[in-house]
Amino acid sequence: xxxxxxxxxxxxxxxxxxxxxxxxxxxxxxxxxxxxxxxxxxxxxxxxxxxxxxxxxxxxxxxxxxxxxxxxxxxxxxxxxxxxxxxxxxxxxx
Amino acid sequence: xxxxxxxxxxxxxxxxxxxxxxxxxxxxxxxxxxxxxxxxxxxxxxxxxxxxxxxxxxxxxxxxxxxxxxxxxxxxxxxxxxxxxxxxxxxxxxxxxxxxxxxxxxxxxxxxxxxxxxxxxxxxxxxxxxxxxxxxxxxxxxxxxxxxxxxxxxxxxxxxxxxxxxxxxxxxxxxxxxxxxxxxxxxxxxxxxxxxxxxxxxxxxxxxxxxxxxxxxxxxxxxxxxxxxxxxxxxxxxxxxxxxxxxxxxxxxxxxxxxxxxxxxxxxxxxxxxxxxxxxxxxxxxxxxxxxxxxxxxxxxxxxxxxxxxxxxxxxxxxxxxxxxxxxxxxxxxxxxxxxxxxxxxxxxxxxxxxxxxxxxxxxxxxxxxxxxxxxxxxxxxxxxxxxxxxxxxxxxxxxxxxxxxxxxxxxxxxxxxxxxxxxxxx
Numbered sequence: 001x002x003x004x005x006x007x008x009x010x011x012x013x014x015x016x017x018x019x020x021x022x023x024x025x026x027x028x029x030x031x032x033x034x035x036x037x038x039x040x041x042x043x044x045x046x047x048x049x050x051x052x053x054x055x056x057x058x059x060x061x062x063x064x065x066x067x068x069x070x071x072x073x074x075x076x077x078x079x080x081x082x083x084x085x086x087x088x089x090x091x092x093x094x
Numbered sequence: 095x096x097x098x099x100x101x102x103x104x105x106x107x108x109x110x111x112x113x114x115x116x117x118x119x120x121x122x123x124x125x126x127x128x129x130x131x132x133x134x135x136x137x138x139x140x141x142x143x144x145x146x147x148x149x150x151x152x153x154x155x156x157x158x159x160x161x162x163x164x165x166x167x168x169x170x171x172x173x174x175x176x177x178x179x180x181x182x183x184x185x186x187x188x189x190x191x192x193x194x195x196x197x198x199x200x201x202x203x204x205x206x207x208x209x210x211x212x213x214x215x216x217x218x219x220x221x222x223x224x225x226x227x228x229x230x231x232x233x234x235x236x237x238x239x240x241x242x243x244x245x246x247x248x249x250x251x252x253x254x255x256x257x258x259x260x261x262x263x264x265x266x267x268x269x270x271x272x273x274x275x276x277x278x279x280x281x282x283x284x285x286x287x288x289x290x291x292x293x294x295x296x297x298x299x300x301x302x303x304x305x306x307x308x309x310x311x312x313x314x315x316x317x318x319x320x321x322x323x324x325x326x327x328x329x330x331x332x333x334x335x336x337x338x339x340x341x342x343x344x345x346x347x348x349x350x351x352x353x354x355x356x357x358x359x360x361x362x363x364x365x366x367x368x369x370x371x372x373x374x375x376x377x378x379x380x381x382x383x384x385x386x387x388x389x390x391x392x393x394x395x396x397x398x399x400x401x402x403x404x405x406x407x408x409x410x411x412x413x414x415x416x417x418x419x420x421x422x423x424x425x426x427x428x429x430x431x432x433x434x435x436x437x438x439x440x441x442x443x444x445x446x447x448x449x450x451x452x453x454x455x456x457x458x459x460x461x462x463x464x465x466x467x468x469x470x471x472x473x474x475x476x477x478x479x480x481x482x483x484x485x486x487x488x489x490x491x492x493x494x495x496x497x498x499x500x501x502x503x504x505x506x507x508x509x510x511x512x513x514x515x516x517x518x519x520x521x
Contacts, residue, residue, distance in 0.1 A: 007345045010279070010369035017130070042336045044277045044344045044371035065135060066371040067255040068275045068344070071268045072333050082128060082257070085220035085239055090134040093280040093324075093368045094199030 007046050011062040015090045022060040023083040024069065030077040031055030042072045064089055098124045098216075100424060101236055101245035103223040103258055105132035107410055108394025109251030110206045111417025112424075114151070117213035119425055124245070125207075125215060126238050128222040133203030136253070137372035139276060140319045140326040141301055142410040143194045146449045150418045154209065159201045161321040162299025163192035166292065169405060170356065172306035172316075173478030177356050188298070196299050196319040196326065197410070198280070223252065226261050232388035232434070233262060247433045248390045249420050251413075254373045256383075256396035264392050265383035270333040271465075272377030272398075274314060277348045278328030281364040285323040291360050292320050303405070308351050311471030312339055313464070316351045317407075318360065325361060327352065330374060330407075332465070374409070375400040378461045379454040385445065386423075386438040393420045401453055403460045403521060412450050419444045459520035468514055476502060 001009075030036060032055045039048035045062045048069070065088055070080040082088075100116055102109045105127035116123045129135040141164060144155055165187040170179040187193065207217055218238075227235040227242060235244035250258045254273070259265040283291075292300040304316035313332035318325050329348045336342050351357060375381065375398045382398040385391065393399075394413035401408050423441035427433050445451045483498045503511075 003343075003346055003349070006349065010366060013366060013368055014370070038337050041340065041343045042275070042333070044275065046345050064369075064371040066275065067373050068333065068336075068371070070255065071270055071273050071373065072337055075267060082222055085128050085222045086130070088135075089370075090130045091137060091200050091368065091370055093201075094133050094136050094138065094203070094370065 004046065011045060014064075015092060016062065017087045017090060019060060019063075019083050019087050022058070023081045023088070024058060024060060024063065025079040026056065026058055027077055027079055031057065033077050035073050036077045038072050039069050042068050044068065096241075097244040098122055099246050099428070100124070100249060101126065101243055101247075102249045102251055103236060104251035104253060104396070105129075105207055105217060105219075106136050106203065106251055106253055106394060107206070107413035108396065108417035108420070109249065110203065110210050111151075111414045112249050112251065112393060112421045113215040113217075114206070114210040114213055115418045115421035116424060117210055117215035119421075120214070121425065121428070123215045124243070125210070125217045126221045126223050126236070127217065127219045129219065131200075131204055131219055132207040132217070133200035136199040136203055137276070137278060137370045138197065138199050138410060139278065139317050139328055139330075139407065140196050140198065140321070141194055142197050143406070143408060144191065144411070145193050147411045147414050147418075148191065150415060159205050160195040160197055162196050162294070162297050163187075164194045164196065164301045164319075165298045166294070166300035167405075168300065168302035170302065170304045171474035171477055172304050172308055172354065172356065173474040174307050176478040176482060178474070178477050178481050194301070196301070196321050198321060198326070223258060226258060226390070233390040246389070247424055247427070247438070249417075249424070250390060250392040250396050251394050251417065252396050254375055254395040256392065259383055259392050259396050262387055262390050262392075264385070264387055264390070269377075269381075270337055272375065272381040273333045274330045274374045274376045275333060275336060275344060275371065276328055276330045276374050277344060277371045278326055278369075279348065279352075279366045280321070280324050280326055280368045280370075281361050281366050282324045283361065283364040287363070288320050288323060288325065294320065297322075303407075304351070304356075305470055306474030309335065309347060309470060310339070310341055311467065311474075312342060313470060316357075318357070324367070325364070327357070327361060332376065333373075374402075376402055376461055378402075379451075379458040380461075382454065386435055386441050388435050389433050391420045391423065391438055391441055393417045399450055399454070401457055401460070402464065403457050404464055412453075415448060415450050416445065419448060419450070457521060463517045463521050466514060466517065468510070476507075
């Protein structure tokens with residue numbers, strides 16, 4: 001199994017409630033900023049991917065709300081918030 | 095507009111400890127939790143040390159849903175191709191009261207919330223505290239779920255990232271060197287398998303830490319804690335290390351850890367039932383934020399109360415204690431009718447006199463000493479090599495032991511070890 005599909009299977013084990021809107025956004029114009037690049041490796045849910053134009057995009061489904069990207073990349077490139085109540089990951093074991 | 099005496103943001107251990115303590119004294123307290131239930135957003139590696147906090151909550155933990163009491167401690171240096179392990183167990187660990195337990199937070203936090211509610215605390219789930227209300231330089235309430243709620247005092251217990259502490263001016267933007275990423279899987283195996291594989295009986299448990307190749311020789315490590323019929327297996331990686339070293343890919347680190355021969359046998363046939371990630375405060379005393387302000391206090395991870403000294407990694411008892419102390423400070427402030435920062439400053443005094451800030455201060459140098467690349471890269475390989483030579487029986491004659499060991503310990507190496515030990519002496 002590829003690393004990517006293995007991670008998908010793991011995330012599939014968790015309980016997620018639908019997010020009404022993304023709680024983390026790449027700030028406009030920051031897609032190609034160097035500070036965002038580590039997000040490709042440091043997100044434990046692998047939610048950041050590189051587009052064909054070299055910019056980075058974020059797909060929020062599967063977010064574990066850990067904040068690694070916030071601390072690692074910083075608030076200049078990410079508009080970071082927790083999701084509203086009644087949304088996002090709901091750990092059953094913790 | 096609704097008004098409460100105390101509003102607590104976050105139903106983790108700190109928030110619930112504060113709520114439990116305040117409600118027990120008849121104070122009106124509202125806890126706001128963004129998860130579907132307390133614990134829904136909380137992750138811990140999974141072991142708690144009860145000795146320092148039993149007195150703060152007399153009898154409370156006797157009925158708590160804890161998993162196993164830890165009687166076996168293990169520490170392994172993982173080299174690329176071998177491992178060297180130190181184990182410890184003792185009668186003192188088997189005797190009651192047990193010092194440490196494995197724990198699963200969703201279960202524990204829900205139970206703890208029920209205890210706080212039974213004392214009269216109000217709990218509102220599925221509500222995120224979006225902001226603080228500030229009037230004339232003083233926090234007078236919160237905005238939660240779009241509603242304004244007023245309180246005499248707000249206790250910030252929103253965890254390691256503590257967006258609210260930043261809004262309250264108690265903390266500045268987080269520095270990568272003060273945080274580590276924890277990634278964990280809860281893996282179901284039967285109780286019998288846990289007992290057999292870890293040499294346990296009844297409710298005895300084991301805890302094992304790993305350093306070295308887990309994080310490719312960078313700051314961090316791995317852990318396995320036994321639960322009743324599962325294990326909590328995870329890795330911890332310093333965010334600084336993660337940023338600097340491109341060979342580290344966070345999701346892959348836990349996979350390679352699970353594939354290690356030392357680990358794979360322990361989880362054989364197991365089924366992962368949850369995959370989680372959370373940050374851990376690693377900065378120690380120097381990374382603790384401001385603890386209080388006008389009408390506001392911070393406790394638990396939100397205040398930065400956690401301590402990694404290599405063999406023990408602690409946070410939960412600091413959260414429980416600081417929540418309780420925040421409550422006591424509020425009760426004193428209430429007596430004097432003064433919730434200004436002057437009235438709440440007693441919180442700092444209580445913490446200074448307690449194990450919370452004394453531990454953090456005693457181990458103030460620990461983060462700097464532990465962040466030594468030789469501990470994670472060099473020593474696992476070198477000690478592994480020595481073991482290989484000492485235990486090895488070659489085809490021909492075997493070299494004298496002294497010469498075998500000396501070969502690995504050049505004068506330059508001995509000097510470097512001496513320098514590392516000088517660092518360790520600061521812990």
